[in-house]
Amino acid sequence: MLSTTTLHSLPPPPSSSKKPLLPPLPNPHLFSHPSSLLLELCSNPTELRRLLPAVIKHGLFFEHVLQTKLVSLFSRFGALREASLVFSDVADRSDELHHSLLKGHCHHSPLPLSLSFFLSMRRADVRTSVHNFTYLLKACADASDLPRGREIHSLLVSSGFSSNVFAMTAVVNMYAKCRRIEDARKMFDRMPVRDLVAWNAVVSGYAQNGLAADALAMVGRMQEDGIRPDSITLVSALPACADARRLEVAKSVHAFAVRAGVDGLVNVSTALVDCYCKCGAVGTARKVFDRLRGKNAVSWNSMIDGYARSGDAEEAMRLFDRMSGAGVEATEVTVLALLSACAELGDLEEGRKVHRLLLSIGLESNVSVMNALITMYSKCKRPDLAAEVFDSLQSKTVVTWNAMISGFSQNGRADEALKSFYEMRRRNVNPDSFTFVSVIPAIADISVVRRAKWIHGYAVRSCFDRNIFVATALVDLYAKCGGVGLARKLFDSLDERHVTTWNAMIDGYGTHGYAETAIELFEEMKRSPAEPNDVTFLCVLSACAHSGLVEEGKRQFESMRKDYGIEPVMDHYGTMVDLLGRAGLLDKAWDFIERMPIEPGISVYGAMLGACRIHKNVKLGEEAARRLFELEPEEGGYHVALANIYANASMWDDVARVRKLMEATGLQKTPGCSFFELGNKVHTFYSGSTNHPHSKQIYARLDTLLDEIRAIGYVPDTEPIHDVESDVKEQLLAAHSEKLAIAFALINTRPGATIQIKKNLRVCRDCHAATKFISRATGREIIVRDMQRFHHFKDGLCSCGDYW
DNA sequence: CTAGGGTTAG
Numbered sequence: 001m002l003s004t005t006t007l008h009s010l011p012p013p014p015s016s017s018k019k020p021l022l023p024p025l026p027n028p029h030l031f032s033h034p035s036s037l038l039l040e041l042c043s044n045p046t047e048l049r050r051l052l053p054a055v056i057k058h059g060l061f062f063e064h065v066l067q068t069k070l071v072s073l074f075s076r077f078g079a080l081r082e083a084s085l086v087f088s089d090v091a092d093r094s095d096e097l098h099h100s101l102l103k104g105h106c107h108h109s110p111l112p113l114s115l116s117f118f119l120s121m122r123r124a125d126v127r128t129s130v131h132n133f134t135y136l137l138k139a140c141a142d143a144s145d146l147p148r149g150r151e152i153h154s155l156l157v158s159s160g161f162s163s164n165v166f167a168m169t170a171v172v173n174m175y176a177k178c179r180r181i182e183d184a185r186k187m188f189d190r191m192p193v194r195d196l197v198a199w200n201a202v203v204s205g206y207a208q209n210g211l212a213a214d215a216l217a218m219v220g221r222m223q224e225d226g227i228r229p230d231s232i233t234l235v236s237a238l239p240a241c242a243d244a245r246r247l248e249v250a251k252s253v254h255a256f257a258v259r260a261g262v263d264g265l266v267n268v269s270t271a272l273v274d275c276y277c278k279c280g281a282v283g284t285a286r287k288v289f290d291r292l293r294g295k296n297a298v299s300w301n302s303m304i305d306g307y308a309r310s311g312d313a314e315e316a317m318r319l320f321d322r323m324s325g326a327g328v329e330a331t332e333v334t335v336l337a338l339l340s341a342c343a344e345l346g347d348l349e350e351g352r353k354v355h356r357l358l359l360s361i362g363l364e365s366n367v368s369v370m371n372a373l374i375t376m377y378s379k380c381k382r383p384d385l386a387a388e389v390f391d392s393l394q395s396k397t398v399v400t401w402n403a404m405i406s407g408f409s410q411n412g413r414a415d416e417a418l419k420s421f422y423e424m425r426r427r428n429v430n431p432d433s434f435t436f437v438s439v440i441p442a443i444a445d446i447s448v449v450r451r452a453k454w455i456h457g458y459a460v461r462s463c464f465d466r467n468i469f470v471a472t473a474l475v476d477l478y479a480k481c482g483g484v485g486l487a488r489k490l491f492d493s494l495d496e497r498h499v500t501t502w503n504a505m506i507d508g509y510g511t512h513g514y515a516e517t518a519i520e521l522f523e524e525m526k527r528s529p530a531e532p533n534d535v536t537f538l539c540v541l542s543a544c545a546h547s548g549l550v551e552e553g554k555r556q557f558e559s560m561r562k563d564y565g566i567e568p569v570m571d572h573y574g575t576m577v578d579l580l581g582r583a584g585l586l587d588k589a590w591d592f593i594e595r596m597p598i599e600p601g602i603s604v605y606g607a608m609l610g611a612c613r614i615h616k617n618v619k620l621g622e623e624a625a626r627r628l629f630e631l632e633p634e635e636g637g638y639h640v641a642l643a644n645i646y647a648n649a650s651m652w653d654d655v656a657r658v659r660k661l662m663e664a665t666g667l668q669k670t671p672g673c674s675f676f677e678l679g680n681k682v683h684t685f686y687s688g689s690t691n692h693p694h695s696k697q698i699y700a701r702l703d704t705l706l707d708e709i710r711a712i713g714y715v716p717d718t719e720p721i722h723d724v725e726s727d728v729k730e731q732l733l734a735a736h737s738e739k740l741a742i743a744f745a746l747i748n749t750r751p752g753a754t755i756q757i758k759k760n761l762r763v764c765r766d767c768h769a770a771t772k773f774i775s776r777a778t779g780r781e782i783i784v785r786d787m788q789r790f791h792h793f794k795d796g797l798c799s800c801g802d803y804w
Numbered sequence: 805c806t807a808g809g810g811t812t813a814g
Contacts, residue, residue, distance in 0.1 A: 072805070099805035134807045169808035200809035235810045271811045301812045336813050368814070375814095399814075 039069050045079040061089075068097050075104020098126045106135035111143045115151070130161045137170035141177035149174045165191065169198045176205025196227050204236035212244035231262040238271035242278035250275045254288075266292065270299040277306025295326070301333040308341035316341045317350060330361055332369050339372040343379035351376045367395060371403045378407025383416070398424075398432055406438035409445070417442035418451075433467040440473035444480040447758040447785050448677040452481045468494070472501040479508025482756050482783040482790060497528070503535050510543025511789040513799045518543035519552065534566050538575060545579035546789050548803050553579040574603030581611020582803065586620055602631050609638060613645050621645040636667035674741035675758040678748050685740040688732065694744065702743040706734060709773035717766040738767045742774060742782065754781040762786050763804070772796050 042048045048070070055061050055070075067090050074083035083104050090097060098121045105114040118136060122128065133156045140149035153171050161167045168191045175184035188194070188202045199222040206215035219229060219237050229237075234257055241250045254272055257263040263272075269292045276285035289295070289303045300323040307316035320338060323330070335358045342351035355373060363369045370393055377386035386407045393400060401424040408417035421439045424431065431439075436459050443451050456474055459465040465474065471494050478487035491497070491505045502525045509518035522540050525532060537560045544553030557576055560566045573596055580589035589608060593600050605624045612621030625642040632638070639662045646654040662668075672687045685692065692698060706714075718729040733739075738759055745755040763771075763786045775782050776796035784791045792799035 068805080096805050101805090103805060103807095129805075129807090131805065131807050135805095138808080164808095166808045171808095173809065195808090197809045202809090204809060230809095232810045239811075267811045269811090274812060296811095298812045303812095305812065331812085333812050340813090371814080 039066070039073055042073065045074060045077040045082065048073055048077065048079075049082070062091075064090075064092075064094065064097075068094070068100055071097060071104070072100040075100060075108070078104075078108040080104055080108050093124075095127045095129075098124075099129055099132065102132055103135050106139040111139050111145050111148055114139050115148055128159055130164050130167050133159070133161060133167050134170045137167075137174045141170075141174045144178050146178040146180065149178055162190075163192050165193050165195055165198060169201050172198065172201045172205065176201065176208060179209060181205055181209040181211060194225070194227075196222075196230060196233075199225075199227055200230075200232050200236055203233060203240075207236055207240040207243070210243065212240035212246070215240035216244070216246070216249060229256070229260075231257070231260070231265050231268050234262065235267050235271045238275045242275040245279050247276075247279035247281055250279055250281075264293070266294055266296055266299060270296070270302055273299060273306065274302040277302065277309065280310070282306050282310045282312075295328065297328050297331050297334070300326075300328055301331065301337060304334060305337035305340075308337045308344065311344060313341035313345045313347060313350065330357065332363055332366050335361075335363055335369050336372050339369075339376040343372075343376040346380050348377075348380040348382060351380055365395070367393075367397055367400065371397075371399050374400065374403040374407060378403070378410060381411060383407050383411040383413055387416075396429070398429055398435065401429055402432070402434045402438050405435065405442070409438055409442040412445065414442040414445040418446075431462060431464075433464045433470050436462075436464050436467075436470045437473050440470070440477050444473075444477040446675065446677075446682060447481050447756070448675075448682060449481045449483065449756060450677060450680070452477050452483070466494075468496050468498055468501065472498060472504055475501060476504040476508070479504065479511070480785070482785060482792075484508050484512045484514070484790075497530060499530050499533050499536065502528075502530050503533075503539050506536065506543065507539040510539055510546055512792070513546055513789065513801070515543040515547030515549050515552075519549075532564060532566075534560075534569065534572070537564075537566060537568075538571055541572060541575040541579065545575055545582060546800070546804070548583050548801075550579060550583045550585070570598065570601045571603050573598070573600065574607045577604050578607035578611065581607055582614065584611075584615050586611060586615055586617050590620055590623075600627070602628065605631065606638075609641050613641050613648070616645065616648045618645055618649050618651065633665075634667070636662060636669055639667055640669045670761060672737050672759070672761050672764075674737040674760075676741045676745050677756070678745075683741070683744060685737040685744065687737045687740075688735040689737075689740075692740075692744070694747075697747060698740055698743045701747050702734060702739060705739075705743055705746070705774060705777070706770075708777045709770060712773060712777060714770055714773040717769060733766050736764060736767050738763065738784065739770060742771065746778060746780070752779065754783065756783045757785070759784060759786045762788055763791060768798065768802070768804075772798055 039048065039051065042051065055066065060066050067086060070086045071083045074080070074086065083101055087093070087097065087101050102114065102118055102121065105117050114136060118132060121132075133152060136152045137149065137156075140146075140152060153174070156162065156167055156171065168187060172184045172188045172191075175181070175187060184202065184205045188198065191198060199218065203215050203218045203222070206212075206218060215237055219233060222229065222233070234253055238250065238253060241253060250272070253275075254263070257268050257272070262268050269288055273285045273289045273292075276282070276288065285303065285306050289299065292299060300319070304316045304319050304323070307313070307319060316338060320330070320334065323334070335354060338354045338357075339351065342348075342354060354376070358364065358366075358369055358373070370389060373389050374386045377383070377389065386404065390396075390400065390404045401420065405417050405420045405424070408414070408420060417439055421431075421435070421442075424435070436455070440455060443455055455477070456465065459470055459474065464470045471490065475487045475491050478484070478490060487505060487508050491501065494501065502521070506518045506521050506525070509515070509521060518540065522532070522536070525536070537556060540556050541553055544550070544556065553576065557568070557572070560568065560572070573592075577589045577592060580586075580592060589611060593604055593608065596604070605627045608624040609621055609628060612618075612624060621642060622645075625638055628635070628638040639658050643655050643658040646652075646658065674685045676683050676685070683692065690699075716730045716733050718733065738757060741757045742755060745757065749755060763784055768791070771782055771784065771791070771793045773796065774780070775793035782793040784793070789800065789804060791804070
C-alpha cells in the first residue's frame with residue numbers, strides 16, 4: 001500500500017509519453033470475482049508484478065482463489081521465483097496450490113527441483129493426482145533423465161495409476177525419449193487400453209530411436225487394431241520413411257494424407273517435403289513445397305536442406321533468397337544446410353557469404369553453427385580459415401575439436417591434426433569415436449608405427465576400438481604403416497564389418513602388392529552380407545594395376561557394371577588406364593581413353609602420363625601432358641614428368657623448353673623428401689640437404705654404404721640427368737632423400753631391425769635399385785611407402801617385382 | 805491444477 005502511494009506521488013512522466021507510469025488502481029471487483037479477470041489479462045510477468053501492490057492494497061492477497069491464480073500465472077510465465085514466493089506466503093496450502101506449482105516447476109525448473117518439490121508434496125500429505133505424474137514424466141522425457149524417469153514410474157505404479165492411459169502413455173514416451181525403446185514397448189504392451197495417442201507415442205518412439213521399420217510396422221498394426229492414424233501419426237512416421245529411404249511408403253502416406261484431408265496442414269506437408277528429399281525425390285518434394293500455403297521456417301529449411309544434400313547448392317542458395325523475400329527469418333538449421341551445401345561444392349565464395357549471414361543474425365555463439373563453419377572452410381581446402389574460426393571460439397565442444405582435427409587431416413596437415421589432438425587432451429576434453437576417426441588418418445598419413453600402436457592402445461583404453469568406424473580406421477592405419485599382417489589380424493577379430501572395412505583391407509593388400517590376396521578377400525566379401533560399392537571396385541582395380549593383373553582387372557571392370565550395376569566414375573577409368581599403361585599397353589590405354597563415355601579428367605591423363613614416363617613414350621606422353629596443362633595449369637608435377645620423358649629420350653632441347661616454361665610461369669617442382677621415425681621424433685630428409693644435425697655422419701655412412709653395394713653390382717642409374725658431369729650426377733643421386741633416410745636409419749637402429757621409410761613422391765628408379773642392393777648388403781628388411789604403394793625390400797628383391 | 809503423442813540439423 002505504501003509503495004503504490006509513493007509511486008503516485010512521483011512527478012508526471014514527460015509529456016511525449018502518453019501512458020502513465022502505472023495505471024490507477026483497478027476496481028477491486030475485478031479481483032474478487034472467482035475468474036480473477038484482471039490477472040488473466042496479463043501477458044507477461046512484469047504486468048503481473050505491477051498488479052501485486054493492488055492485490056495487496058485491496059486485501060485480497062490472502063484470498064485462496066487469487067493465490068492459486070497468482071502461482072499458476074507466475075508459473076506459466078516461467079517466473080518460478082515469484083511463484084514460489086507467493087506459494088511460501090500462503091498459510092493454508094490447498095492441494096490445488098501444490099499441483100499448480102508442480103506444473104510450473106515441471107515446465108520451467110531443472111528436473112531435480114521438480115522432483116524434490118514433488119517429494120515434499122508427498123511428505124506434506126498432499127493428494128497425488130495422476131496429472132502430477134504426466135507432468136513429471138514429460139520433464140524426465142525432455143531431460144532424457146532415465147534414472148529419475150524410472151523413479152517416477154515406480155512411484156506411479158505404487159500410487160495405483162498403472163492402468164491409466166494418460167499416465168502410461170507418458171511412461172511409454174519417457175522410455176522412448178530416454179532411448180530405451182524396448183522398455184517403452186514393454187510398457188505399451190502392458191496397457192489394457194491403447195488409444196490413438198498411445199499408438200502415436202510408440203510410433204514416434206520407434207522413429208526417433210532410428211528403428212524406422214518398426215515405426216512403420218506399428219502404423220500398420222494400429223490400423224489392424226481399428227485405430228485410424230491422424231495427422232500426428234503421419235508426421236511421426238514420415239521421418240521413419242525418410243530414414244529408411246522408403247519412397248513407396250512415403251507416397252502411400254502422402255495419398256493417405258490427401259484422403260484424410262490433412263495434407264494441407266503445414267507440419268504434414270513439411271514432413272512430406274523432407275521425406276521426399278531424403279528418398280531422393282527432390283522434384284516431388286518441390287511440388288509439395290510449392291503448393292504449400294503458409295510455409296514456416298521448418299518448411300523452407302527442409303526444402304533448402306534437400307537441395308543441399310542432393311548437391312544442388314545453387315538452388316539451395318536461390319531458395320534461401322526467396323525465403324528471405326517471403327519474410328521468413330533464417331534459423332540455425334537454415335545456416336547449417338547452407339554451410340553443408342557450400343562444403344559439398346567446395347564453394348568458398350558462397351561459404352563466406354553464409355559466414356557473413358550467420359554473423360548478421362547473431363549465430364556467432366551457436367556451437368553447432370560454428371562447428372559447421374569450421375567444416376565448411378575445411379572442405380573448401382582452407383584449413384587456415386577453419387583454424388581462425390576455431391581459435392576465435394570461447395566455448396568448444398568435443399564436436400568442435402573433431403571438426404578441426406578432421407579439417408587438418410583431410411587437408412594433408414597431419415602434424416597440425418595431431419597437435420590439435422594433443423591440445424584437446426591437455427584441456428581435458430574427452431575424445432569420442434569421431435575424434436579417433438578424425439585423428440587416425442593423420443597418423444596413417446605420417447605412417448609411423450609407434451604412433452599407430454599408441455593410438456590403437458588409446459582407443460582400446462577409451463573403449464572405442466570395437467566401434468566399427470574406429471576399427472575400420474585402425475585397419476587402414478595398420479595397412480598404411482606397413483603392417484598389413486597386423487591390419488588383417490585386427491580385421492579378422494571384428495564381429496562387424498562395413499563395406500568400408502572390407503575396402504580398407506582390400507586396398508591394404510593392393511598397395512602392398514598382394515593383388516591375389518586382395519582378390520581372394522574380395523571374393524570372401526561377396527559371400528558376406530556386405531555389398532561391394534564403387535570404392536570396393538576402385539580398390540580391386542588398383543590392386544590389379546599395382547601387380548600387373550591386366551586380364552583380371554578388365555574382368556572386374558566389366559563385372560562392376562554387369563553384375564553390380566555400378567556405373568564407373570572418373571577414378572575407375574583412371575585406374576584402368578593405369579592398369580593398361582603400367583603393363584606397357586600404351587596404345588590400348590590411349591584407345592581406352594578415347595572410348596570413354598565421359599570427358600576424361602585429371603586422374604585419367606595423369607595415369608597415362610605416368611605410364612608414358614615408365615615406358616618412354618614421348619608422343620602419347622606429350623599428348624597426355626598437353627591435356628593436363630589445360631585441366632590443372634597450376635600443378636608443376638606434370639611438367640616435371642614430361643621433362644623426365646624428354647630426358648629419357650635424350651631430347652635435351654625439349655627438356656630445356658619445359659624447364660623454361662616452368663620458370664616463366666613460376667611453377668615449382670615439389671621437393672622430394674623422406675620421413676623416418678626414431679623414438680618419438682619424425683626425422684625429415686630433403687634431397688641434397690645438409691640441414692640434419694647429424695648430417696656429417698649420415699653422409700659418411702652413405703659413402704661406405706655406396707661402396708658396399710657397388711661391390712655387389714650396383715650401378716648408379718644416371719640416365720635421367722644430363723646437364724652435369726657424370727661424377728656430379730652420381731653425387732646428386734646419392735643425396736636423394738630416401739638414401740639419406742636409410743643411411744640415418746642404419747646408424748640409429750640395431751642390426752637386423754626392419755627399417756621403415758615414407759616418401760612424399762614416387763620412389764625413383766635409382767633409389768629403388770640401390771635399396772634392393774642395400775637390403776642385401778646389410779641383411780635388413782626395408783619398407784618404403786611412397787605416394788602410390790608399398791615396397792618391401794628384402795634380400796636384394798622388392799615386393800613390387802620392379803613393377804610400379 | 806484439467807493431462808499423454810508430432811515436422812527441419814550433426
